[in-house]
Amino acid sequence: MTSEHRALTRAGTDHEAISREVNAILSEFPDDRLAELVTEGDRVAAFVLGQAYESGIDRPVNLERALALYTLAAEPVETERTFYQAPVGSEGYGSTVSTPTRVVTLPAALSARDRVAAMLATQHGD
Structure with missing residues (x-):
């Protein structure tokens, strides 16, 4: 299991759809460090990349991709801190x-x- 699939499995969402989106981003932008961080499970990177796709900063606007990334970023995770x-x-x-x-x-x-x-629902008339 790749780190990408481990990260997506932890996300608890439509893993295949998110995986396709991240793979598409990496194929379009092979040196995209944010996309690499998303595959490692970084939810903040998923949020920032979602913002880029929603607003069209450094890449074309793609609301479906933004939604997939925001969905991944919004998934709750368990955390523990050690001091x-x-x-x-x-x-x-x-x-x-x-x-x-x-x-x-x-x-x-x-x-x-x-x-x-x-x-997206408004655009598709839902």
């Missing part, structure tokens, strides 16, 4: 502290996904 706590007082060693796992989403991606989906 290093410096030594206190006469202690010679610090310690690591982990926060509980929690589910996070990108609210801006949710809004963008809904906005583009409405635009």
Whole structure:
């Protein structure tokens, strides 16, 4: 399983459609670092790339592709953070502290996904 497929499987959405879109982006723009980051599961990169396709910045406007990328970016993921706590007082060693796992989403991606989906529905007369 490639890193692309692992990232898309974690996304919990239409994996084949997202995979096709990312592959199409990579074939059009083979040196596109954002697309590479999307294949690695980077949701912020998916959001930024979605914005580029929605607005036509550095690439042609493609609302279907923007919707696919926003959908990927909007998927909730579980996250855990680990911090290093410096030594206190006469202690010679610090310690690591982990926060509980929690589910996070990108609210801006949710809004963008809904906005583009409405635009496409209007264009297609749905």
